[in-house]
Amino acid sequence: MGKVKKIQEEVRNNGFSAKNAEVTIVGQLVKNENAWQVNVNGETFIVxxxxxxxxxxxxxxxKIKLKVFVKDKEDNHLNGTWDIRIVEVLKS
Structure with missing residues:
Protein backbone atom coordinates (compact mmCIF):
# COMPACT_ATOMS: atom_id res chain seq x y z
CA MET A 1 0.00 0.00 0.00
CA GLY A 2 1.33 3.44 -0.92
CA LYS A 3 2.22 6.04 1.68
CA VAL A 4 -0.41 8.58 0.63
CA LYS A 5 -3.11 5.91 0.73
CA LYS A 6 -1.97 4.91 4.25
CA ILE A 7 -2.10 8.53 5.37
CA GLN A 8 -5.58 8.99 3.84
CA GLU A 9 -6.85 5.87 5.63
CA GLU A 10 -5.34 6.93 8.97
CA VAL A 11 -6.87 10.38 8.60
CA ARG A 12 -10.27 8.86 7.83
CA ASN A 13 -10.05 6.46 10.79
CA ASN A 14 -9.27 9.33 13.15
CA GLY A 15 -12.04 11.63 11.94
CA PHE A 16 -9.96 14.23 10.12
CA SER A 17 -9.85 15.39 6.51
CA ALA A 18 -6.74 15.58 4.32
CA LYS A 19 -8.29 17.92 1.76
CA ASN A 20 -5.71 19.98 -0.09
CA ALA A 21 -2.76 18.56 1.83
CA GLU A 22 0.44 20.36 0.81
CA VAL A 23 3.37 17.97 0.53
CA THR A 24 6.81 17.70 -1.04
CA ILE A 25 7.34 14.77 -3.39
CA VAL A 26 10.45 13.45 -5.14
CA GLY A 27 10.01 11.12 -8.08
CA GLN A 28 10.27 10.52 -11.81
CA LEU A 29 8.39 12.99 -13.97
CA VAL A 30 7.06 11.47 -17.20
CA LYS A 31 4.71 12.61 -19.93
CA ASN A 32 1.98 10.07 -20.65
CA GLU A 33 -0.37 10.85 -23.57
CA ASN A 34 0.04 14.64 -23.23
CA ALA A 35 -0.41 14.49 -19.46
CA TRP A 36 2.37 14.94 -16.91
CA GLN A 37 2.64 12.51 -14.04
CA VAL A 38 5.11 11.84 -11.24
CA ASN A 39 5.85 8.25 -10.22
CA VAL A 40 6.85 7.85 -6.57
CA ASN A 41 7.36 4.43 -4.93
CA GLY A 42 4.53 2.71 -6.80
CA GLU A 43 2.13 5.63 -6.57
CA THR A 44 1.18 7.89 -9.48
CA PHE A 45 0.61 11.62 -9.07
CA ILE A 46 -1.18 13.15 -12.07
CA VAL A 47 -0.54 16.86 -12.65
CA LYS A 63 13.93 13.10 -11.45
CA ILE A 64 12.08 16.01 -9.88
CA LYS A 65 11.25 17.49 -6.47
CA LEU A 66 7.94 19.33 -6.17
CA LYS A 67 5.79 21.13 -3.63
CA VAL A 68 2.21 20.11 -4.44
CA PHE A 69 -1.37 20.10 -3.19
CA VAL A 70 -2.78 16.56 -3.18
CA LYS A 71 -6.45 16.64 -4.11
CA ASP A 72 -8.83 14.78 -1.83
CA LYS A 73 -10.42 11.49 -2.89
CA GLU A 74 -13.40 9.68 -1.55
CA ASP A 75 -12.43 6.73 0.62
CA ASN A 76 -13.87 4.21 -1.85
CA HIS A 77 -11.60 5.60 -4.63
CA LEU A 78 -8.20 5.08 -2.94
CA ASN A 79 -6.25 3.33 -5.70
CA GLY A 80 -2.67 4.64 -5.60
CA THR A 81 -3.30 7.37 -8.18
CA TRP A 82 -3.57 10.97 -7.01
CA ASP A 83 -4.32 14.30 -8.67
CA ILE A 84 -1.93 17.08 -7.73
CA ARG A 85 -1.59 20.79 -8.36
CA ILE A 86 2.05 21.82 -8.50
CA VAL A 87 2.81 24.84 -6.31
CA GLU A 88 6.56 24.99 -6.89
CA VAL A 89 9.39 23.09 -8.59
CA LEU A 90 12.12 22.68 -5.96
CA LYS A 91 15.84 22.13 -6.44
CA SER A 92 16.69 18.50 -5.73
Whole structure:
Protein backbone atom coordinates (compact mmCIF):
# COMPACT_ATOMS: atom_id res chain seq x y z
CA MET A 1 0.00 0.00 0.00
CA GLY A 2 1.33 3.44 -0.92
CA LYS A 3 2.22 6.04 1.68
CA VAL A 4 -0.41 8.58 0.63
CA LYS A 5 -3.11 5.91 0.73
CA LYS A 6 -1.97 4.91 4.25
CA ILE A 7 -2.10 8.53 5.37
CA GLN A 8 -5.58 8.99 3.84
CA GLU A 9 -6.85 5.87 5.63
CA GLU A 10 -5.34 6.93 8.97
CA VAL A 11 -6.87 10.38 8.60
CA ARG A 12 -10.27 8.86 7.83
CA ASN A 13 -10.05 6.46 10.79
CA ASN A 14 -9.27 9.33 13.15
CA GLY A 15 -12.04 11.63 11.94
CA PHE A 16 -9.96 14.23 10.12
CA SER A 17 -9.85 15.39 6.51
CA ALA A 18 -6.74 15.58 4.32
CA LYS A 19 -8.29 17.92 1.76
CA ASN A 20 -5.71 19.98 -0.09
CA ALA A 21 -2.76 18.56 1.83
CA GLU A 22 0.44 20.36 0.81
CA VAL A 23 3.37 17.97 0.53
CA THR A 24 6.81 17.70 -1.04
CA ILE A 25 7.34 14.77 -3.39
CA VAL A 26 10.45 13.45 -5.14
CA GLY A 27 10.01 11.12 -8.08
CA GLN A 28 10.27 10.52 -11.81
CA LEU A 29 8.39 12.99 -13.97
CA VAL A 30 7.06 11.47 -17.20
CA LYS A 31 4.71 12.61 -19.93
CA ASN A 32 1.98 10.07 -20.65
CA GLU A 33 -0.37 10.85 -23.57
CA ASN A 34 0.04 14.64 -23.23
CA ALA A 35 -0.41 14.49 -19.46
CA TRP A 36 2.37 14.94 -16.91
CA GLN A 37 2.64 12.51 -14.04
CA VAL A 38 5.11 11.84 -11.24
CA ASN A 39 5.85 8.25 -10.22
CA VAL A 40 6.85 7.85 -6.57
CA ASN A 41 7.36 4.43 -4.93
CA GLY A 42 4.53 2.71 -6.80
CA GLU A 43 2.13 5.63 -6.57
CA THR A 44 1.18 7.89 -9.48
CA PHE A 45 0.61 11.62 -9.07
CA ILE A 46 -1.18 13.15 -12.07
CA VAL A 47 -0.54 16.86 -12.65
CA UNK A 48 -3.93 18.59 -12.75
CA UNK A 49 -5.05 21.17 -15.29
CA UNK A 50 -5.20 23.87 -12.59
CA UNK A 51 -1.40 23.82 -12.20
CA UNK A 52 -0.17 27.27 -13.32
CA UNK A 53 0.78 27.23 -17.01
CA UNK A 54 4.21 28.78 -16.36
CA UNK A 55 5.05 25.80 -14.13
CA UNK A 56 3.74 23.27 -16.68
CA UNK A 57 5.81 24.90 -19.46
CA UNK A 58 8.97 24.56 -17.35
CA UNK A 59 8.61 20.80 -16.74
CA UNK A 60 11.13 18.31 -18.12
CA UNK A 61 11.14 14.53 -17.80
CA UNK A 62 13.41 12.95 -15.20
CA LYS A 63 13.93 13.10 -11.45
CA ILE A 64 12.08 16.01 -9.88
CA LYS A 65 11.25 17.49 -6.47
CA LEU A 66 7.94 19.33 -6.17
CA LYS A 67 5.79 21.13 -3.63
CA VAL A 68 2.21 20.11 -4.44
CA PHE A 69 -1.37 20.10 -3.19
CA VAL A 70 -2.78 16.56 -3.18
CA LYS A 71 -6.45 16.64 -4.11
CA ASP A 72 -8.83 14.78 -1.83
CA LYS A 73 -10.42 11.49 -2.89
CA GLU A 74 -13.40 9.68 -1.55
CA ASP A 75 -12.43 6.73 0.62
CA ASN A 76 -13.87 4.21 -1.85
CA HIS A 77 -11.60 5.60 -4.63
CA LEU A 78 -8.20 5.08 -2.94
CA ASN A 79 -6.25 3.33 -5.70
CA GLY A 80 -2.67 4.64 -5.60
CA THR A 81 -3.30 7.37 -8.18
CA TRP A 82 -3.57 10.97 -7.01
CA ASP A 83 -4.32 14.30 -8.67
CA ILE A 84 -1.93 17.08 -7.73
CA ARG A 85 -1.59 20.79 -8.36
CA ILE A 86 2.05 21.82 -8.50
CA VAL A 87 2.81 24.84 -6.31
CA GLU A 88 6.56 24.99 -6.89
CA VAL A 89 9.39 23.09 -8.59
CA LEU A 90 12.12 22.68 -5.96
CA LYS A 91 15.84 22.13 -6.44
CA SER A 92 16.69 18.50 -5.73
Missing amino acids: SSDTPSEIVKSLNTG
